[in-house]
Amino acid sequence: MAKSESSPGPVSPDPWAPILEELLDxxxxxxxxxxxxxxxxxxxxxxxxxxxxxxxxxxxxxxxxGPAGRAPPVLAADLxxxxxxxxxxxxxxxxxxxxxxxxxxxRLARETLERVAARGARYGGQDGxxxxxxxxxxxxxxxxxxxxxxxxxxxxGDTVARVARAMGESVTTQYYVDDLxxxxxxxTWIWSKPADQWPTEIAAAAAVPEPPVRRDxxxxxxxxxxxxxxxxxxxxxxxxxxxxxxxxxxxxxxPLHRELVGKILAGMLATLARINVRFDTFVWESSxxxxxxxxxxxxxxxxxxxxxxxxNGARALDLGRYGLPKESSRVVYQRGDGTSxxxxxxxxxxxxxxxxxxxxxxxxxQDHRLHARTLDxxxxxxxxxxxxxxxxxxxxxxxxxxRMSTRxxxxxxxxxxxxxxxERARGEVRDRWESIDAAxxxxxxxxxxxxxxxxxxxxxxxxxxxxFDWEQALSFEGRSGPFVQxxxxxxxxxxxxxxxxEFFVGYDPAHYTSEPEKALVRVIARLPxxxxxxxxxxxxxxxxxxxxxxxxxxxxxxxxVPVLSADAERTSRLALVAAAHQTLxxxxxLMGIERLERM
Numbered sequence: 001m002a003k004s005e006s007s008p009g010p011v012s013p014d015p016w017a018p019i020l021e022e023l024l025d026x027x028x029x030x031x032x033x034x035x036x037x038x039x040x041x042x043x044x045x046x047x048x049x050x051x052x053x054x055x056x057x058x059x060x061x062x063x064x065x066g067p068a069g070r071a072p073p074v075l076a077a078d079l080x081x082x083x084x085x086x087x088x089x090x091x092x093x094x095x096x097x098x099x100x101x102x103x104x105x106x107r108l109a110r111e112t113l114e115r116v117a118a119r120g121a122r123y124g125g126q127d128g129x130x131x132x133x134x135x136x137x138x139x140x141x142x143x144x145x146x147x148x149x150x151x152x153x154x155x156x157g158d159t160v161a162r163v164a165r166a167m168g169e170s171v172t173t174q175y176y177v178d179d180l181x182x183x184x185x186x187x188t189w190i191w192s193k194p195a196d197q198w199p200t201e202i203a204a205a206a207a208v209p210e211p212p213v214r215r216d217x218x219x220x221x222x223x224x225x226x227x228x229x230x231x232x233x234x235x236x237x238x239x240x241x242x243x244x245x246x247x248x249x250x251x252x253x254x255p256l257h258r259e260l261v262g263k264i265l266a267g268m269l270a271t272l273a274r275i276n277v278r279f280d281t282f283v284w285e286s287s288x289x290x291x292x293x294x295x296x297x298x299x300x301x302x303x304x305x306x307x308x309x310x311x312n313g314a315r316a317l318d319l320g321r322y323g324l325p326k327e328s329s330r331v332v333y334q335r336g337d338g339t340s341x342x343x344x345x346x347x348x349x350x351x352x353x354x355x356x357x358x359x360x361x362x363x364x365x366q367d368h369r370l371h372a373r374t375l376d377x378x379x380x381x382x383x384x385x386x387x388x389x390x391x392x393x394x395x396x397x398x399x400x401x402x403r404m405s406t407r408x409x410x411x412x413x414x415x416x417x418x419x420x421x422x423e424r425a426r427g428e429v430r431d432r433w434e435s436i437d438a439a440x441x442x443x444x445x446x447x448x449x450x451x452x453x454x455x456x457x458x459x460x461x462x463x464x465x466x467x468f469d470w471e472q473a474l475s476f477e478g479r480s481g482p483f484v485q486x487x488x489x490x491x492x493x494x495x496x497x498x499x500x501x502e503f504f505v506g507y508d509p510a511h512y513t514s515e516p517e518k519a520l521v522r523v524i525a526r527l528p529x530x531x532x533x534x535x536x537x538x539x540x541x542x543x544x545x546x547x548x549x550x551x552x553x554x555x556x557x558x559x560x561v562p563v564l565s566a567d568a569e570r571t572s573r574l575a576l577v578a579a580a581h582q583t584l585x586x587x588x589x590l591m592g593i594e595r596l597e598r599m
Contacts, residue, residue: 013119013126014528015111016049019103022088023047023057033082036068036075049529054093055100056108056522062097072097105518109509109576112525116579117504124527124586125166131358132170135161138272138279138363139176141183142264144221145413146271149396150365152466154277155457155592156393157363159540162590164359167535172357175279176349179261179286181342185245186227187220187264188257189237192244199237202226217267218413220260249289249339271414274446275454276592285345293348294340301333301344304381312336322377324370331374343371347378350388360388361538366395391538393462417468422449424474425482429599432476444596448482449474451593455481458591459544479548481593487551488588489599491581494563495574503578511572516557520576523553524583531590547587554580 012018024044031038048058061079065072073096080094091102116123137157140150157173164171178184190202198206206223231237247253265282272278288294298315301307306318313336320329333344353360364372372390379387426445429436436444456473460466476482495503512521523546530546533539557580563573585595 013115013123014532015108015115015525016529018111019088019108020044020047020049020057022086023101026084026086026089027059027079029084030079030082034078036064036079038064038067048098051100054095054098054102055091056103057101059099059101060097061099065097105512105521106509108525109512109521112521113504113507113509113575113579116524116582120582121586121589122166123582124531124590126168126528128168129170130168132172132356133161133164133359133361134172134174134353134357135164135361136174136176136353136363137161138277139178140268141178141181142261142268143183143187143224144264145215145217145415146268148412148414148417151272151275151414151417151453152393152396152457152462153363153365154272155275155454156391156462156540157361158277158592159458159543159590160361160363160391160538162592163531163534163540163543166590167531169359169535172280173278174353175282177261177265177282177284178342179258179284180245180249180289180345181285182241182245183224184261185241185248185253185257186231187224187260188248188254189241189244190223190227191220191260192254192256198223199230199234201230215267215270216263217265217271220264221267246337246339248286251286251289271418274415274418275450276594283349285342285349288345288348288352289340293352294345297344297348297351298334298340300382301378306381310336317378317381319374319377319381322373322380324373324377328370328374331378333378343374343378346371347375347382350375350379351384354384354386354388360386361391362388363391363393366392368392389538391462394465396457396466396468418450418453421453421470421474422446424470425449425452428474428476428482432599444599447594447596448485448599451481451485451588451591453481454593455484455544455547455591459541459548461539461541476599481591482599484547484551484584484588484591485593485596486599487554488581488584489596490558491554491577491584492597494558494577495581497564498574500574503575507572507575509572511569512576514561516553516560517573517576520553520557520580523550524579527583527587543587543590547584547591550580550584550587554584 024040027043028040031043043059046059046063048060051057059079061072061075065075068075070078073094076094076097076099079099080092083089083092088104088107089101090104093100135157137160138150138154140146140153161171161173190198195203202223205226231241244253248257269279301317302315304317308316308318308330310316310332314332315334316330316332318329319331322329331343332341334340350360362372369392372392376387422445425448426441429441429444429448433441452473456468457466459479472478473480474482476486512518527546530542534542557576561573563570563577566573588595
């Protein structure tokens with residue numbers, strides 16, 4: 001089964017690509033020698049690129065054994081015995097039903113360092129133009145400062161977007177501004193009243209302390225939880241709010257409403273900027289009414305066989321066949337007065353996104369899981385062939401284990417958490433660097449503290465809740481953001497002390513003979529493969545996991561292998577340090593964590 005001839009294409013950005021091509025060539029030849037008639041594509045699909053203690057790549061032969069008429073361990077042993085010497089594969093061994101391949105370190109090192117040197121900040125990613133993508137995330141209601149419970153949304157979404165861009169996709173990040181909902185109307189309702197007409201229950205609780213609050217999101221969002229509590233027991237206020245919501249949706253809301261939403265949103269965005277989360281576009285919910293998107297959706301929904309008219313004139317879809325909870329099987333999408341609901345507007349928003357991009361990703365909290373299922377059902381009813389990709393994350397737990405809630409008044413503001421992190425980091429920085437001046441200490445502390453928060457949240461799979469552990473988050477030696485930043489700074493320090501200006505000239509991969517050198521080569525080579533998996537699965541925690549693995553292997557290398565004092569190996573080891581430094585920097589960028597040259 002000879003490999004079909006074709007003209008050589010562009011060089012793959014993945015150092016493993018040429019090695020795997022050769023491995024497959026040789027694996028096909030080995031299979032032919034033992035009479036195993038298997039297509040190349042099948043062999044490629046079976047390769048386990050994670051490897052393990054026995055090798056860098058493994059081939060499980062379970063699926064091949066039946067057609068071959070041999071027991072899996074026998075087939076694995078036959079394949080290993082029939083292997084011919086190879087310039088890429090150092091050793092081949094059988095272990096039960098697996099054939100294990102150990103790659104020649106010098107070959108992998110050459111392929112890896114050449115790509116790191118050539119691609120620099122682009123190493124790990126792919127060249128475009130790739131598909132277009134819209135990643136919508138955060139989209140917190142503009143009702144006050146951003147609380148910690150919502151920051152996980154922004155960190156996941158921003159990392160998804162960074163990885164997609166690195167992999168050649170044309171990405172637009174979007175923030176969906178809910179300026180029509182009841183929540184934002186509550187802010188307008190209270191601030192539209194003269195201060196002396198505020199209900200006493202709200203006025204006393206929301207009094208602005210001295211000195212005056214300077215951030216608009218803090219100032220204007222301050223009454224929100226107290227308004228929410230007040231409305232529960234005051235039907236007259238509920239009626240006022242309902243009338244205001246209707247006026248806003250009809251386009252007749254007070255000018256103050258848009259002004260308040262904008263001011264609060266600006267404060268929330270300033271907080272997100274501290275952790276390097278920013279947005280390309282903002283889609284105001286009201287724009288979906290003014291541009292006709294909602295009317296178009298209503299016409300389509302009203303024409304569906306599953307559309308029902310309720311006794312009060314409202315329109316709903318019967319979604320009983322979709323396995324939704326019984327109470328959610330009839331979903332109202334238009335009120336009796338003809339106005340739309342949030343769900344209807346969200347359907348219109350998603351239809352616009354899906355017309356504008358090849359891939360649409362939404363990051364949603366676990367309390368929106370039913371909403372995501374309902375959206376899917378609506379798209380099915382509408383005959384839409386595409387669906388958004390929903391990333392559902394669990395909560396960040398408040399002290400004591402409960403959920404955080406702005407309306408319930410149990411929120412911890414993100415700025416407070418970041419300030420705490422920065423203050424703790426400042427103490428660590430001063431302990432490690434007594435002679436540092438105050439301004440530099442503040443700059444490094446901000447980068448370390450905010451990076452620690454971002455990494456600590458990112459490293460945990462979205463389907464698991466996050467409980468903060470300050471000792472772990474700010475550790476300079478553990479699975480943490482500061483550990484990765486410190487490793488990057490340490491590598492940079494070695495390069496500066498070397499006095500060299502060029503690090504990828506004159507090195508010899510044959511010098512990488514120690515286990516720490518071999519391990520470091522292998523983890524650097526793994527980044528492109530890791531990012532391909534993250535792009536396909538949206539498992540952004542793998543980026544943080546890879547960053548820790550790389551930092552850990554670099555520090556093992558640093559402690560075990562002399563670099564600046566080496567003789568014949570000095571140039572080669574400096575090249576390896578330079579590759580690690582570049583790759584660590586690239587991964588920090590992907591995580592939205594600042595690179596620090598000195599720590």
